[in-house]
Amino acid sequence: MREFLLYSRVGATSPSFRNMIDAGRLDIVHQCAVMALFKSQAHRNDAKFHVILNGPPNPPVHIEIEGNELRDIRIDERSWEGVFRKVLGGKSHPGVTVSKESFQTVVKDANEAGANIFTLNKSGKKISTAELGDRPFFIIGDHVGLPKKDEVFALRYGETLSLGRQKYLAASCIDILNYSLDGLEAGHD
């Protein structure tokens, strides 16, 4: 199992938004979810994607999406816009769970459940040399980044990884992490 958690500072917590950009950059959440959960013509059955939406009017909202349970959705933004409106409006969608948990609660629970917590930063440990374990749980900031106090909180439980010197899109970070894990798993065969 591999998990990704996106901290979205301003992601909308109601379904009445005009479009995905104005909804506190739900376009970024869409791209991260796709990169976390999809391969070509298949879902990643061993992946789970979380987002904590901290935008108005009703933060926080924790959306959790399981690759092996997800149904009736394609990779385009419009499909995801429909699912976000649905679940933020209180309806259900297969594979998607919505709760009022905060970032810190989700991270603490993951740690207690045995996950290995990681944040990302240029100055962290190179991913190629880190020990990721069987249940890595990666925390990703959005275009603004993780609030300092939440980063400090997460680092009580985990450590910081580096993807190199570049500053990548959040969706790219997730994609690169998936690729790195695929390589490690292949190496273990």
Next chain:
Amino acid sequence: MREFLLYSRVGATSPSFRNMIDAGRLDIVHQCAVMALFKSQAHRNDAKFHVILNGPPNPPVHIEIEGNELRDIRIDERSWEGVFRKVLGGKSHPGVTVSKESFQTVVKDANEAGANIFTLNKSGKKISTAELGDRPFFIIGDHVGLPKKDEVFALRYGETLSLGRQKYLAASCIDILNYSLDGLEAGHD
């Protein structure tokens, strides 16, 4: 300079489409363009993205987008839908060039201009051990894949790389290639 060429079998060649999925999966073209051309809060100034659209009503259409010239666009699908409609309707957009060139013409011209041509396949040479040169030009298939005759044509000029055993989304392939090149460039510093 690094270049990516997406072969889109059914991508629409007119602006009168209903949405990005129905437009012969222009949603895939959008995601590939973003992964080719964007870092966090910045364009990739050394990257160029090409797509050959082979869908109705007027194939082929070659769209070429330069990272360092691109303006007035964000990473969300709706922004890109606007630009696709604009340029397919004959209007211009900064950084975007549209022509009637076919896949084979674009590949041949790239080779003559000194680019190193690569296709992707599980059975290819591992990217970690390949010599990519200073002007790599990567050819990516869409969700259906590259037509056999065009793959054979491309391989007159180049060779096949492998990203491992997984079958990734086209956008992920581009993202992984960018990440691999970043690592190589950092290593050369």
